[in-house]
Each structure stands twice: as C-alpha cells, then as structure tokens.
Amino acid sequence: MSEVIDAVEDGRPVPVPDHVSAPYFSACARGELWIQRCPDCGYRQHYPRPLCVECGAEPEWETTRGLGTVHTFTVVRQMGVEPFRSRLPYVVAMIELDEGPLMMGDVTDIDVDEVRIGQRVEVYMLRTGKDVAVPHWRPVRGDARGGGA
Numbered sequence: 001m002s003e004v005i006d007a008v009e010d011g012r013p014v015p016v017p018d019h020v021s022a023p024y025f026s027a028c029a030r031g032e033l034w035i036q037r038c039p040d041c042g043y044r045q046h047y048p049r050p051l052c053v054e055c056g057a058e059p060e061w062e063t064t065r066g067l068g069t070v071h072t073f074t075v076v077r078q079m080g081v082e083p084f085r086s087r088l089p090y091v092v093a094m095i096e097l098d099e100g101p102l103m104m105g106d107v108t109d110i111d112v113d114e115v116r117i118g119q120r121v122e123v124y125m126l127r128t129g130k131d132v133a134v135p136h137w138r139p140v141r142g143d144a145r146g147g148g149a
Helices: 022-029
Strands: 004-006 034-037 060-063 067-076 090-097 102-107 120-129 132-139
Touching: 022 034, 022 060, 022 120, 022 132, 067 102
Parallel strands: 004 120, 102 132
Antiparallel strands: 034 060, 067 090, 067 120, 090 102, 120 132
C-alpha cells in the first residue's frame, strides 16, 4: 500500500470518475495503484478503458507494486495561469511501471534539476475527494541507485 495524503485545495482540476475509471480512482484513494490486464491476451494498459486496446476483450484490474522508472520528463518553468503558476517549477514525467505500462504524473520531493531519466520512483496518492485520489511520484526512499542514464 502506498501513502495517501489529503490534498490541499489549490484550484487544480480534480478527476471526475465515470463508470470505467471509478474503480481505479477508488483504489488510489485506498493507496493502491491499479492497471488493467487483459484476461485473453495478457496485455497491460493504463489509463482505464472499457476494452483491451490489443484484442478488444474486457480487461480486469491488477494491483501494481507502485514502483517505476522515469521514462522521460519535462520541467515546467513557465505558466501564466493559476493555480499552476504558484507551483513553478515542477516536473511532469512519464513513468514506466515495473509491470510495463506508462503513466504520466508529477515527480515531487526532489529538486527539479535532480530528476533523471532512469531514476527509480515510488507512487504516493493525493486524495482529492472521498473516493478519489491522484497518483504522484517521488524518488524511491533509501534507493542508493538514485537513477540515471
């Protein structure tokens, strides 16, 4: 289980789950990071979809370890609108989960100039509502490898 932190209302958009994504966001609110896995072909995917993008079967949910690697990232240094302007600078990254799928999210708890491709990260959740939380990423605690290609 991952750490779940109650988010401070800062004006950022929050997810509005639908019938496909509600189980995912509810799992996040409990500290679990879920992806979908196809029972027919084994393909794993994220973000939540009603059908497997490889074969069209109905996917099932699978709990991940909540660990991954920074695949690519950008440092956002300019933003003219709130609430994002007051957060500058910040990192948005594509995280390659240990289970395979890529997931986009903020990388926090590290100076923006220290983030590296290949860096190991762990998920934590920011709860934005009763049954909704959003995954965020931070360097794996105690990982001496730190990262980087």
